[in-house]
Amino acid sequence: MPDGRPNRLRLFVSLAVPEAVKAELERAQAELRAAVPRARVRWAPREQLHLTLKFLGDVEPGDLEGLARALGAVGRAFPAPQLVAERVGFFPIGRLPRVIWAAVQDRAQELPRLQRAIEEAVRQFTAEPAEHDFSGHVTLGRIKAISAPEARTLTDTARTMATRRFGEWTADSLALMQSRLSPGGAIHSCARQFPLNAGR
Numbered sequence: 001m002p003d004g005r006p007n008r009l010r011l012f013v014s015l016a017v018p019e020a021v022k023a024e025l026e027r028a029q030a031e032l033r034a035a036v037p038r039a040r041v042r043w044a045p046r047e048q049l050h051l052t053l054k055f056l057g058d059v060e061p062g063d064l065e066g067l068a069r070a071l072g073a074v075g076r077a078f079p080a081p082q083l084v085a086e087r088v089g090f091f092p093i094g095r096l097p098r099v100i101w102a103a104v105q106d107r108a109q110e111l112p113r114l115q116r117a118i119e120e121a122v123r124q125f126t127a128e129p130a131e132h133d134f135s136g137h138v139t140l141g142r143i144k145a146i147s148a149p150e151a152r153t154l155t156d157t158a159r160t161m162a163t164r165r166f167g168e169w170t171a172d173s174l175a176l177m178q179s180r181l182s183p184g185g186a187i188h189s190c191a192r193q194f195p196l197n198a199g200r
Contacts, residue, residue, distance in 0.1 A: 007061055009178055010179045012177050013056070014174075015050065015051040015174065015175065016171065018167070021169060025166050026046060031161075032141070032158070054118045067176070071192070074174065075196050076195075081108065084104070085166040085168075086105070086163075096146060096148070098142065099141075100139070101137035101140055102137060104138055115136075173196055175190050
């Protein structure tokens with residue numbers, strides 16, 4: 001690593017997506033892939049389909065316990081959100097797309113507030129800037145190369161999914177995830193889990 005400290009942990013905070021919802025998201029990926037077979041897209045594998053709330057970047061191992069206490073406190077303060085994954089969109093909007101995603105929202109509109117609380121709780125443990133325009137989503141793919149006609153085809157295909165629902169679920173815990181970089185892509189594993197207060 002550039003800083004010579006390979007023992008640092010590359011971490012992010014997320015909400016898990018149940019297997020049944022992942023299966024529906026994979027069907028959407030397959031439809032999008034078939035629409036633009038020549039575009040270079042790195043499609044997210046099933047094990048990487050999750051809702052990221054905060055990317056922390058490299059964290060010192062000695063900070064792990066303090067980080068866990070901070071996230072545990074957030075979990076106790078928030079109810080378990082009732083989430084729905086629906087429709088497909090892109091980042092950036094209005095230009096050649098680079099990220100393909102499925103939107104995730106909660107009926108009570110608590111998700112943005114939960115994300116802001118996590119931002120505040122982890123501030124001392126990360127050098128990553130705060131996200132000021134959080135939009136809940138599951139990343140389906142990252143586009144490496146695409147032509148303008150292919151982008152139009154991809155957008156048209158996504159429009160057919162405008163009313164598609166991929167599933168609903170209760171997210172009952174926060175997950176502190178570790179991401180290990182490898183030649184074949186990132187490998188994710190759960191370092192800690194923090195229950196959300198479902199009974200509040």
